[in-house]
Amino acid sequence: METLGVVMNGVTGRMGYRQHLVRSILAINEQGGVELSGGRRVRLRPVLVGRSAAKLEAIAARHGIPDWTTDLGAALADDRTTVYFDAQTTNARVAAVTRAIEAGKHVYVEKPTAETLADALALARAAREAGVKNGVVADKLFLPGLLKLRRLIDGGFFGRILSVRGEFGYWVFEGDWQAAQRPSWNYRAEDGGGIALDMFPHWAYVLENLFGGIEAVTARAVTHIEERVDEHGRPYKVTADDAAYAIFELAGGVIAQINSSWAVRVNRDELVEFQVDGTHGSAVAGLRRCRVQHRSATPMPVWNPDLPVTEPFRDQWQEVPDNAEFGNGFKTQWEMFVRHVVDDAPFPYDLASGARGVQLAELGLRSSAEGVRVEVPPITSGVGA
Incomplete structure (x- = not known):
C-alpha cells in the first residue's frame, strides 16, 4: 500500500484537530486509506506542526502519531512528505503556504487563503508557476x-x-x-x-x-x-x-x-x-x-x-429524503484532494477559487466602508483578474 506524507500545520486549533486530523486523516486510515484508480489504496502519514510542543506532544500521544515538530522548515525539508496542509490563524497562512510551495509541496489550505486579495492571488500564482497541485477547503458544499x-x-x-x-x-x-x-x-x-x-x-x-x-x-x-x-x-x-x-x-x-x-x-x-x-x-x-x-x-x-x-x-x-449515506464533508474533500495529488483526478476548488472568496470579503468590506454597491471583476483559474 502506498503512503502519502502530509504536513499538518495548525492541528492544535479546534477545526484543525477535530475535523481535519481526527475526522478526516485518522478516519481515512481507519477505513484502510483512500481508494485510487485500479483498486490501489494510499494511507496518509501525518506530520503534526505547530508552535506549542506540549500541545503537539499530547495530541501525538493520544492518537499514536510518531511524527510532530515545532520546526516547519524541517517538516518541509523531509522528502517523505508530499502535501502541506494549513489550518493556522489567517494572518500566519500566507508565509507558511509560500514556504511549502517553494519546497515543492502540494498545498491544501483552509479558507480564507489570505487576508488580502493581493496575497491570495500571489499564492495562486506561486502554486501555478511552481507546478504544484493546490486546493482550498470548501466544506459547506458537502x-x-x-x-x-x-x-x-x-x-x-x-x-x-x-x-x-x-x-x-x-x-x-x-x-x-x-x-x-x-x-x-x-x-x-x-x-x-x-x-x-x-x-x-x-x-x-x-x-x-x-x-x-x-x-x-x-x-x-x-x-x-x-x-x-x-x-x-x-x-x-x-x-x-x-x-x-x-x-x-x-x-x-x-x-x-x-x-x-x-x-x-x-x-x-x-x-x-x-x-x-x-x-x-x-x-x-x-x-x-x-x-x-x-x-x-x-x-x-x-x-x-x-x-x-x-x-x-x-x-x-x-x-427531502436522504436517499444516500452522507459522510463527513471534510473527509470527503480530503479524499478528493488525495486522488487529485496521486491520481491526477479533478479538484475544482483551487487557490484561484480561494482568491475569489478573499476578493468577495475585501469588496464586501469596501462596500460597507463606502456605502456603495461594488461590482466583482472575474478571477480565472489562470489567476488573472
Missing part, C-alpha cells in the same frame, strides 16, 4: 442539506431560480460571565479576525457552485459587541466586525441575501439555513435537513392583521 439542495437544482425542481436567502450565526458569549466559544483572535482585525473575512469566502464558493458567479455585492459590516474578554480573563477592545449583512447579485439575475452574525440568538432549525425560491418551487436547506414546497402544493395565504394566524406554515413543507 453538507447533507446542501447536497440535497444540489440534487433539487440538478433535477430542475425550482424552475427558474429567483432568489436565495441565507441566515448564519449564533450568539458568541462575551467571555465575562460565560466563556466564549470562539477564540478571541476572531474579534481582532490585526490578527486576521472579522466575520466578513471568515464567512464571505464560504458564501463565495457556495453561491458560485450552486447558483452562479457573483457579479456585485452590497454589504454592511458592523461591530455589535465592542468589548469582550479573552481566554485569560482580560478585557479587550473588539476591532473586527462581528456581523455582516449582504446582498449578492448573481449571474442570470438571481439575488442572494445572506446575514452572518456572531451576535444573534438562534430561532431557526439549524445554525445555517438557505431558502431558495423559484418559479416552480422553494426549498429550505440547513446543515442536514432540506424541506421543499412545490408550486402545486403552495397554499394561498391572505394578509389579514385583524385575525390570528390560521395557517401552520412550517407544516406545509415536505422533507
Whole structure:
C-alpha cells in the first residue's frame, strides 16, 4: 500500500484537530486509506506542526502519531512528505503556504487563503508557476442539506431560480460571565479576525457552485459587541466586525441575501439555513435537513392583521429524503484532494477559487466602508483578474 506524507500545520486549533486530523486523516486510515484508480489504496502519514510542543506532544500521544515538530522548515525539508496542509490563524497562512510551495509541496489550505486579495492571488500564482497541485477547503458544499439542495437544482425542481436567502450565526458569549466559544483572535482585525473575512469566502464558493458567479455585492459590516474578554480573563477592545449583512447579485439575475452574525440568538432549525425560491418551487436547506414546497402544493395565504394566524406554515413543507449515506464533508474533500495529488483526478476548488472568496470579503468590506454597491471583476483559474 502506498503512503502519502502530509504536513499538518495548525492541528492544535479546534477545526484543525477535530475535523481535519481526527475526522478526516485518522478516519481515512481507519477505513484502510483512500481508494485510487485500479483498486490501489494510499494511507496518509501525518506530520503534526505547530508552535506549542506540549500541545503537539499530547495530541501525538493520544492518537499514536510518531511524527510532530515545532520546526516547519524541517517538516518541509523531509522528502517523505508530499502535501502541506494549513489550518493556522489567517494572518500566519500566507508565509507558511509560500514556504511549502517553494519546497515543492502540494498545498491544501483552509479558507480564507489570505487576508488580502493581493496575497491570495500571489499564492495562486506561486502554486501555478511552481507546478504544484493546490486546493482550498470548501466544506459547506458537502453538507447533507446542501447536497440535497444540489440534487433539487440538478433535477430542475425550482424552475427558474429567483432568489436565495441565507441566515448564519449564533450568539458568541462575551467571555465575562460565560466563556466564549470562539477564540478571541476572531474579534481582532490585526490578527486576521472579522466575520466578513471568515464567512464571505464560504458564501463565495457556495453561491458560485450552486447558483452562479457573483457579479456585485452590497454589504454592511458592523461591530455589535465592542468589548469582550479573552481566554485569560482580560478585557479587550473588539476591532473586527462581528456581523455582516449582504446582498449578492448573481449571474442570470438571481439575488442572494445572506446575514452572518456572531451576535444573534438562534430561532431557526439549524445554525445555517438557505431558502431558495423559484418559479416552480422553494426549498429550505440547513446543515442536514432540506424541506421543499412545490408550486402545486403552495397554499394561498391572505394578509389579514385583524385575525390570528390560521395557517401552520412550517407544516406545509415536505422533507427531502436522504436517499444516500452522507459522510463527513471534510473527509470527503480530503479524499478528493488525495486522488487529485496521486491520481491526477479533478479538484475544482483551487487557490484561484480561494482568491475569489478573499476578493468577495475585501469588496464586501469596501462596500460597507463606502456605502456603495461594488461590482466583482472575474478571477480565472489562470489567476488573472
